[in-house]
Amino acid sequence: MKKILILILLLLTAIVAMAYFYFSALNADKKNSDGSLYAISQHAALVLCFQNDKSITDILGDQPILQQVLGSDKYNELKSIGNMLIQSQAAVQAVDKQNIYIGLIPEKKNLTFLYVTQINSESNLTQVISELGGKINVTLEKDRYKLNLSDTLTCYLTLRENLLFLSPSSAVLNQALSRTLEKDNPFGAYIRSTSRISKNSLAEVHINFNQLPAVLKSTMPGNLSGELAVLNHMDAYTSLIYNYSAEKLLLNGSTQVNGRDSYYALYRHVPQKVTITNILPENTANYIVYTILQYGRWREELNKWLTGTSKGKTALDLTAQISEKYHLDLEQTFPRYFTNQLITFQLSTSEKLGAIALSNGEKLGQLLLDLSAEHSDDIRIFKESDLLFSFFGEPFRNFRRPYYTIVDNYLIFANYASTVQVFLNNYRNNRLLINRPNYLAAINQLPNSSSIMFYSDLDNSSRIILRNIYLPYFKHLRQESMKDFNAFIWQMSGENGKYQTNVLMTKKAPADSLSQNSLALTP
Known part of the structure; x- marks a missing residue:
């Protein structure tokens, strides 16, 4: 279970940071789009959703903590896609008043993303492509458009009924299009029942633990054995709301353990x-x-x-x-x-x-x-x-x-x-x-009662993480996304058969950050 949550740490924080940068220029009011919700829930273990409202995207874009989590290279890459989208007024209007869903998808030793949204009925994809073609290199490949944003950045875009799919991976797009859209899949129903996207909620993250093993295997060698073996049969969903903060990464929500035969179902009591x-x-x-x-x-x-x-x-x-x-x-x-x-x-x-x-x-x-x-x-x-x-x-x-x-x-x-x-x-x-100030500062930000709580000291865990994930992911963690953070906490408290869930990452004090960065890649 410890290794599971250490790996989820990488995946969760990365997808949260995606919210603003891909669709930063799209500003409108919310409109239900169950089609895109069910489409993304069939493919992704982690799903991020945010409201397409300028007041929200402005807040997200002003948070330096998101850039710290994501890393400078990926930040600049995603910003390029956002800049590409705003060059087409037709693209902005096509997804006006729709929710944006971003899914984390495994691809061999890589993780990539799938973006799904519902377009307005009066929108014209041909016009969108025409406008984009005047700014960037756009080519038609069978049933999709290839968008060359730069020498190193390519995305693929296609339309299925009224759903728009976008991904940096053509293979991921193939996978998404090959499946029949099922509007009764359990994870999609769970997201629909728990989603509270509004102007009071910047973004939401939903996790399907049934599909998480495939994602984790893309970041680490070998099979899910030992402590990770429990994930092969962990039937659970989590829904979290992202909260604004310049000093920490905080998400609150709930976890639903579906299988009554799960060991973790034994802890659905008062914390x-x-x-x-x-x-x-x-x-x-x-x-x-x-x-x-x-x-x-x-x-x-x-x-x-x-x-x-x-x-x-x-x-x-x-x-x-x-x-x-x-x-x-x-x-x-x-x-x-x-x-x-x-x-x-x-x-x-x-x-x-x-x-x-x-x-x-x-x-x-x-x-x-x-x-x-x-x-x-x-x-x-x-x-x-x-x-x-x-x-x-x-x-x-x-x-x-x-x-x-x-x-x-x-x-x-x-x-x-x-x-x-x-x-x-x-x-x-x-x-x-308990005598370390950084630990006390982190742990005191959450309730002192819980049913199950996981804590990771990110500096003390460096060698352990290195041995359990591929080196590129480790380098990204220690050199970019996690270098300024000192703790990760996943807390669950039983309530009415479910778990109230808090996820927290706290930042180091400036002096601690400077002293640790020089040792970031020590194996």
């Missing part, structure tokens, strides 16, 4: 205050924290989830087997002394750890003596595999027989004893993330 993050080392690269309202009721749902997984069936039998083997009632261990928070986190060195909050760590430690063996004075190792997975599920799947320690009513564990020792050294010397 709880997060405090377990106070123990994290200062070199924490990322973490994901979960809160539980009432463990007993939550455990019943967890057991239902476990019965639906092959490994889960074994985990359900594990507690009975261990109880018989050690003559110990396991229900008197974690179920009795766990409070309401669990976390997995990763250090800048890639070491992975987990932790749970306890009501009485000393009592639990005594009960676990028979289930564990001593490694050192402070560290022990579980004798049996999958114990933590059987009580808490997916986050602890890869901690099969970990080493652990208990300090200040927290049980902290890792797959290597040296990793636990690193944690103890940091904790005892007060080298903690």
Whole structure:
């Protein structure tokens, strides 16, 4: 899950920044255009929509933060397309009073964009092309027009019924035109039901997690395995509204988990205050924290989830087997002394750890003596595999027989004893993330209660990101789009079966930005 959100970070911020630059010159009032909505939702994992209103495009265009996210090269490229469009009054009138939809499309080791909007019935595409042809090189290729904006920038434009399609990739256009327009696809219906585009909403971002694996595979080598494997079956949608700010990138909205068999559906409860993050080392690269309202009721749902997984069936039998083997009632261990928070986190060195909050760590430690063996004075190792997975599920799947320690009513564990020792050294010397001003400045901008929250320190995560995405994307992140940002947060809070969702990226203080940029590409 951590790697998933690190990669979404790149994709999400890039598509948000597209809003103004492609259609900056098109200014009009909103008009429903369900045809273009359903067309884009059939193809894209991430969809951006914004209202074609001058008051909105002016605000977006005045935000330097968008240029920082996008990078100077792409910014100038997109601005060229915007300038091209305003050279045709017929083009401006053709999409007058329509919404603009921009979709992120995978293409081998590349990501490209598809732009769809609905044109007015009285508009004439031939006139649009004629006007553009007087300014740029326009050629007709079968069922589309090739627009040569410069020696290195080419776009393709075509019309299907009353829908206008535009993309820098002819192959993407082929793909879009080859599919039958279905007005009942679930993602399109979701966007239609959640969209609130108005003059009070600058732009919206919609994410289809069912199609996201194909997008991620274009940015990284190999298949979605390990922590990323969950994305292969993650049936969920997210809808976010972009908020104006010169100092941060902030989106608010909601997430809908469609599959009842999803592990993340277990957290659709009232959010709880997060405090377990106070123990994290200062070199924490990322973490994901979960809160539980009432463990007993939550455990019943967890057991239902476990019965639906092959490994889960074994985990359900594990507690009975261990109880018989050690003559110990396991229900008197974690179920009795766990409070309401669990976390997995990763250090800048890639070491992975987990932790749970306890009501009485000393009592639990005594009960676990028979289930564990001593490694050192402070560290022990579980004798049996999958114990933590059987009580808490997916986050602890890869901690099969970990080493652990208990300090200040927290049980902290890792797959290597040296990793636990690193944690103890940091904790005892007060080298903690909570002491870093940048971290506090970021985390204090969101509510301190949540059901699930992901955090990434963008500097501490550099080496991890480098190992998980292709080098060109990494260079773009560190040299351009992310160089002035220090944190990324994805927060979800359960409410009425859905999740209220906040996505935040915060900027570094000027001094921090200067000191870190020289190390931006250190592998």
